[in-house]
Amino acid sequence: xxxxxxxxxxxxxxxxxxxxxxxxxxxxxxxxxxxxxxxxxxxxxxxxxxxxxxxxxxxxxxxxxxxxxxxxxxxxxxxxxxxxxxxxxxxxxxxxxxxxxxxxxxxxxxxxxxxxxxxxxxxxxxxxxxxxxxxxxxxxxxxxxxxxxxxxxxxxxxxxxxxxxxxxxxxxxxxxxxxxxxxxxxxxxxxxxxxxxxxxxxxxxxxxxxxxxxxxxxxxxxxxxxxxxxxxxxxxxxxxxxxxxxxxxxxxxxxxxxx
Ligand code: MG
Numbered sequence: 001x002x003x004x005x006x007x008x009x010x011x012x013x014x015x016x017x018x019x020x021x022x023x024x025x026x027x028x029x030x031x032x033x034x035x036x037x038x039x040x041x042x043x044x045x046x047x048x049x050x051x052x053x054x055x056x057x058x059x060x061x062x063x064x065x066x067x068x069x070x071x072x073x074x075x076x077x078x079x080x081x082x083x084x085x086x087x088x089x090x091x092x093x094x095x096x097x098x099x100x101x102x103x104x105x106x107x108x109x110x111x112x113x114x115x116x117x118x119x120x121x122x123x124x125x126x127x128x129x130x131x132x133x134x135x136x137x138x139x140x141x142x143x144x145x146x147x148x149x150x151x152x153x154x155x156x157x158x159x160x161x162x163x164x165x166x167x168x169x170x171x172x173x174x175x176x177x178x179x180x181x182x183x184x185x186x187x188x189x190x191x192x193x194x195x196x197x198x199x200x201x202x203x204x205x206x207x208x209x210x211x212x213x214x215x216x217x218x219x220x221x222x223x224x225x226x227x228x229x230x231x232x233x234x235x236x237x238x239x240x241x242x243x244x245x246x247x248x249x250x251x252x253x254x255x256x257x258x259x
Pocket of ligand 1: 065066067114116145226228229
């Protein structure tokens with residue numbers, strides 16, 4: 001099931017996306033389905049074309065990023081593959097939605113796209129075992145872990161490089177029924193395919209990542225885990241557009257601007 005967050009000019013609402021491609025509608029839900037379940041609001045369906053999609057989730061407490069989780073990507077940047085998942089935190093203020101402009105931060109010169117599968121946590125979990133970790137997952141969406149490489153190198157810490165405002169586009173919606181293994185993930189820069197990977201190439205899979213993250217942090221409903229990017233990262237400039245497409249989910253598309 002695809003759960004979107006959207007607006008038609010009023011307050012943000014949640015809806016189930018249904019219908020044939022090109023003729024989808026949103027079935028409005030009551031409140032936030034993460035907290036109240038899937039309760040239809042009784043309002044009329046909204047054609048998808050009449051709504052503006054928003055980030056499908058605003059993480060309640062955090063986005064947990066995973067670095068170097070595809071061997072080819074670690075190599076392309078000249079790094080060893082870490083023995084254990086390499087975690088970093090992204091503030092929830094970095095999250096933006098499908099179609100939202102990613103604003104290149106002043107002072108950074110080398111901004112890269114990173115197409116990724118994002119995991120949305122559905123219930124509180126702490127020290128969950130990998131065998132039980134999938135019960136804590138609500139669904140999946142596409143992410144772009146936009147990264148300022150010059151800040152990443154100069155700061156040592158990745159907070160600014162991967163946590164500046166609008167650096168974490170998520171969307172277009174959350175798919176709740178999906179096997180995250182073996183999904184093709186493609187990133188396009190102005191229409192040209194620049195990353196073409198498959199999630200089965202992750203060094204640590206989704207269950208292992210949820211378990212590992214929960215051993216350090218209590219994960220709350222709505223928290224997000226970015227599972228790492230396949231090979232093919234590269235620079236993106238103001239005026240360009242990046243699309244991240246994942247099998248079984250859809251396409252996240254964002255223009256890049258400088259202000
Ligand atoms: Mg990344």
